[in-house]
Amino acid sequence: MxxxxxxxxxxxxxxxxxxxxxxxxxxxxxxxxxxxxxxxxxxxxxxxxxxxxxxxxxxxxxxxxxxxxxxxxxxxxxxxxxxxxxxxxxxxxxxxxxxxxxxxxxxxxxxxxxxxxxxxxxxxxxxxxxxxxxxxxxxxxxxxxxxxxxxxxxxxxxxxxxxxxxxxxxxxxxxxxxxxxxxxxxxxxxxxxxxxxxxxxxxxxxxxxxxxxxxxxxxxxxxxxxxxxxxxxxLEAEDAITSEQVSGSHIKLNVVVPVLTRISNHTDFDTLRLNPDINLRYVGKGEPLNNADLIIIPGTKSVRADLEYLKSQGWDKDIQRHIRLGGKVIGICGGYQILGNMIDDPDGVEGSPGSSSGLGYLDIDTVLTQQKILTKSSGTLTLNGNSQTVDGYEIHVGLTQVKTESPVMLNSGTPDGAVSQCNQIFGTYLHGLFDSSEALNLICEWAGAKDIAEIDHQELKxxxxxxxxxxxxxxxxxxxxxxxxxxxxx
Known part of the structure; x- marks a missing residue:
């Protein structure tokens, strides 16, 4: 031994x-x-x-x-x-x-x-x-x-x-x-x-x-x-969602994340949960997506199935009302695909072959492919004409055709993600988007909150x-x- x-x-x-x-x-x-x-x-x-x-x-x-x-x-x-x-x-x-x-x-x-x-x-x-x-x-x-x-x-x-x-x-x-x-x-x-x-x-x-x-x-x-x-x-959870919130004396931004059935990489939101100026709330089955300044649709291992689950919960209607009232929405990875026009899975990569109509807020179409994209990525995030560097990683199946402006320009020279014409919605494949204090402040300003507390996520770990x-x-x-x-x- x-x-x-x-x-x-x-x-x-x-x-x-x-x-x-x-x-x-x-x-x-x-x-x-x-x-x-x-x-x-x-x-x-x-x-x-x-x-x-x-x-x-x-x-x-x-x-x-x-x-x-x-x-x-x-x-x-x-x-x-x-x-x-x-x-x-x-x-x-x-x-x-x-x-x-x-x-x-x-x-x-x-x-x-x-x-x-x-x-x-x-x-x-x-x-x-x-x-x-x-x-x-x-x-x-x-x-x-x-x-x-x-x-x-x-x-x-x-x-x-x-x-x-x-x-x-x-x-x-x-x-x-x-x-x-x-x-x-x-x-x-x-x-x-x-x-x-x-x-x-x-x-x-x-x-x-x-x-x-x-x-x-x-x-x-x-x-x-x-x-x-x-x-x-x-420390980042292996799988179970950690909802323990760090509370501050004055909340500047209310963020809601719907818990999809195959939610993945929800560690993306730890920096939000640990920031005293941000109230992060996970919403589960049977609960409405309400009282939010920002709704974030997370990644998912089964994007078409979770799109149908999202609709079955009436969350598509909640998102529609949220946008109509001036709220902001972000989609990360599978959530980004869900915000688009169409998700096509011709080979049954994530289930039965077929196509699903997305929520239609971003002018993109996605085809799920056998090959998974796994890469560490860096680039520049631009919102409201202001820019900050971002570091993260991509981990997804799917090739997305973007017919509109992209919020992220990767250092490789490739654009990533899409922004709606109304500037209330954007999506990206980049996980780790919120880890940098500078990028988080830029996103919070876009969502209507200024001077968010700076938290060093790596130092906390x-x-x-x-x-x-x-x-x-x-x-x-x-x-x-x-x-x-x-x-x-x-």
Missing amino acids: LTPLDALMVQGTTSDAGKSVLVAGLCRVLARRGIKVAPFKPQNMALNSAVTSDGGEIGRAQAVQAQACNVEPTVHMNPVLLKPNSDTGAQVILQGKALSNMEATGYHDYKKVAMNTVMDSFKRLTDDFESVMIEGAGSPAEINLRENDIANMGFAEEADVPVIIVADIDRGGVFAHLYGTLELLSESEQNRVKGFVINRFRGDIALLQSGLDWLEDKTGKPVIGVLPYLHGFN EIGINRIADAIEKYMDLSLLWPELNFERK
Whole structure:
């Protein structure tokens, strides 16, 4: 078995137990010690993805973890990415490139082949780095998913890596979660578990001690640490929408985002959510799009299906009324396509072949294509005659014919997006549009708000990563994992 310093896998009792955050924190702890470390997630299912410098696509959590390691993300940090496009199917992306759409039963059999890709990427990382911190997916104790598993213990057994298991005490039932998860593992899998971590604890640790003693006695495994509930550390979510709002004394701009069924890359809006001058509100099923200065239609993995969903919610009528009353609208990626005249999917790239009439606010037509565009992009955003530089990335299928002015001129010399003749609506393929304070201020002025607070999004992520690492060093007994590094509890 590899040592915990060579490679360590963090598995969880449930989804959202804290695996992504714990891995990011462990990566930063090792990077602080001068260890050349990389993150790794064998299989990820998420609609929030990032474009890597080697021209591929990985889950956003692994891009954040790479930042924690102070290294550039590569496709090998997340060799299998599943992007759901229906309740039973997903697009399968191997080492950054889309392979095909598969139904769940077909992919279950395909995992035997995908394991080769996973192990190839893992070997590349172990060859290039001193240490690899690995994130599992969901829970290792899902009985129906254990056959051909490549995400949790199936990978751990194949790669022969040690494991720690994390549970979220805020959900309740933490001892049952940890004890039950361990009991459902095979003997060899249990043997590779080095201990437990309890996450999101509030209160007096003395009140928890009897439970910790019981768990260690019953399992023979140590509780490596109990991490506190950290509020507002502001790391990009792997998939779940984070709606926690930073409130200011005076709101200058009200922004509404409809939650589409396959909403993707909603991390675009974190900079809005974290700005004290902006009130960002996500609107779900059955709610109206109202009380907004600006409506943003987000990206989606299934653009035609979500266009129909948008109409079924009556949001098309809400948008029409909003525009009539002078409100502004932005479409990002799939939302940009939805604002156009026509979306044509002749090859059934995102579902059944066919065409759909868009909302008709932008004079564009889009044809969905098999080839996905994955690129980091920079350029100039121009609104109301004023310009600012923008940096971001494109990640979409579809070629769009634009018959009107474009708001963005990429540094490549290619125009991007479209602006309506009334100047109330624009769309773009560029994710990350709001990350720059200068570009955000330009957009807010266009939407009717001036002098928006400047927020450094990258600095906020750095602060969040360091807060997690600080908590890990203070509340986890890292000598149980890495005795050779001579850690002392803070």
